[in-house]
Amino acid sequence: MTVQLLKGNVAIAEAAVRAGLEAYFGYPITPQTELLEHLSARMVELGRVFVQAESEVAAINMVYGAACTGVRTMTSSSSPGVSLMQEGLSYIAASEVPCVVVDMMRGGPGLGNIQPSQADYFQVTRSAGHGDYHPIVLAPASVQEAIDLTFLAFDLADQYRHVVLLVGDGLIGQMMEPAEMPEMRPIRPRPDWAITGAKGRSKHVITSINLTAEENEAANRRIQARLAVIRAREQRSVEHYIEGAKVLVIGFGTSGRVAQSAVKMAREAGIPVGLFRPVTLWPFPEDRLRALVDDGVEAIVVVEMNAGQMLEDVRLVVGREMPIALHSRLGGAVPLPEDILEDIVAVAQKLGLAGPETVR
């Protein structure tokens, strides 16, 4: 493997190809389109499936069909398109077939803009459609992590026969960074539950309808049992400057990355502050966060490019007493390290961890 300068969207697309993507369906939308464009060439060259669908509604249902046949399949979009996919995602989750969906979030609500945003946190972590389930949600903060998590996304989707969402924003998608691209993996064999034509075996049916409450409750229990396993096993997070941290800054994806600069500056000014960056948004890395809090964290600064959606998950973990400050940018605005630093200093001063003159 050699280090290359790679653009986030292209890196994810190429990583998907190398992770064994066999069928891609998508619809153009900024700031994700380079992903679709890259695959429009690569998939055709490799003799794999690429279809530009007539809409995101169609794209996700094409993915649904392909997933039923047991191939590795995915789609990619941005917020308004992911809204249109909600119905399909719910059917896929109910049918327990694996797929990967990339959401390069943009400023909403409505048409909003194409600037970086994290306002889909609820939309992707809470259910992604109607019914009662959580998809697995991965949030990279760099091009390298986007590549690594793309591979992981396909593996988790297969392992748990579940929907995996990879969420970033225009900043991750448009940025170029040095990164290493793993070698091409062979296409994995089709799983035995796939719909392939009932030749020499009894027929397979994949459906999401369960007419009676008893049947549907049983199906829901099965899904919930699987989610419980995912929740126990798959929490992931990254930490920086965590040694002796009394103030904990929490942010995912782009905000986590920007916050890291602020935390570094605060450490240089002698403030005992650390960064906790959730990598899985669902399951939320609650176990590690609880351990950190028990280890002496006295206050938290949450940094998000939304109005404080992840903050609700943080609150569930840390309880009512813990002071939490929110540094929130909305509608496509990206936080700046120096602004986050101000909030960190203010919190530290309240706790007596920084003098009034710190970082002026």
Next chain:
Amino acid sequence: MQEEVIFAGFGGQGVLFAGQLLAYTAMDEGKHVTWIPSYGPEMRGGTANCTVVVSDEPIGSPLVSRPSIAVVFNNPSMIKYRDQVKPGGLLVVNISIVEATTRREDITILNIPATETANALGETRLTNMILMGAMLAARPVVSVETLRQTIIERLPKRRQDLLALNLEAITKGVELAQAQLVARA
């Protein structure tokens, strides 16, 4: 060491390519680097810019409100970025087509007749290389030697005929900057 460089100008002036070349060079020197363009419909208005952050350490934010260096290829970019450069920073101006000026005394300003020089070399598209050379003469974000090496290795095959001219343009840029820096010293 961390430097944040904004390249800004019209689409077609090689603004994004200049940024990418700096990013490749930084990578070849083993540095941490991010490159991010302005993207979307705003591009079609005819202006383009990109931000390159080069650092010895992992990079947090790839976007900056106040760059340490701005390289402005056209007048609108000059107006947009002249006040944003950090005190102590560098402003490289394509004086061939930029009319706006600045009274700032807390930054280094290089007025480089890049488009004229490029035309004299017989190729307007060399404007970006001249400005790049000038920038590196005043602030060695990467070494000019690695930059040359990177160009030799990464210039696409179909552009190989321009290799010698590109290298010459960089040298010209360095010379133009040095003359100004020496005159001031």
Next chain:
Amino acid sequence: MTLHEDLVRTVVYQHPQALEAISTHYCPGCTHGIAHRLIAEVIDELGIQEQTILVAPVGCAVFAYDYLAVDGVEAAHGRAPAMATGIKRSLPDRIVFTYQGDGDLAAIGTAEIIHAAARGEHITTIFINNAIYGMTGGQMAPTSLPDQRTTSSPFGRNPAIAGNPIRMTELIAAIEGSAYVVRRSLHNVREIRKAKKAIKTAFRVQQAGLGFAMVELLSACPTNWGLSAPDALKWVEEHMVPYYPLGDYKVLDAVKALEDRE
């Protein structure tokens, strides 16, 4: 009156009242601006500026409401005919029109346009067919031609994989409920004049309550086609017109009667 005074008083050309006096964000050589102007002239001539409601699309014309001096709303991508239905049913005596690109109307919004036509919805649709997704930077559109290279059909559109271009005007003309469905082009002055006449008829069909009316306008996108403005107009004439023949595909007798009275 002297000859001189007469010359001064005969207005041969002026800025339409229904067109805001500002410059647009469209690229040089783009024909969206021409289409806007034609609509504004028709609105002026019919004297309906204060009754007209524009439903803008998602696409390069997303800001059409900034340029036309009428009430306007902005629909979700492809949903303009549904939104227009809601508006027209709530305000039956207003003139409601959608302005949509080919991605908006012929891909993501196919269901909405077909069903608005089938319901014989009393709305007018101006359909801009430029054979490309302009706003997102040049991907294949449902109307992109066979072999056309776009950023998402880099080897040229292969109908075996990417499907065939859709002729929307022919499709909608076949639907019971549509009253006036025609295709025009904006590639030269003669065609532009014909386009204006058709737009006027389409609005008059709505005024007369005759049913759904649509005018398709073959349009140029020099930026995303990678052509100069004049070459782009030539491309419309030489490549699009043969695939999308100009003409009247549905004109109810009642509409003909309207046209005759004109």
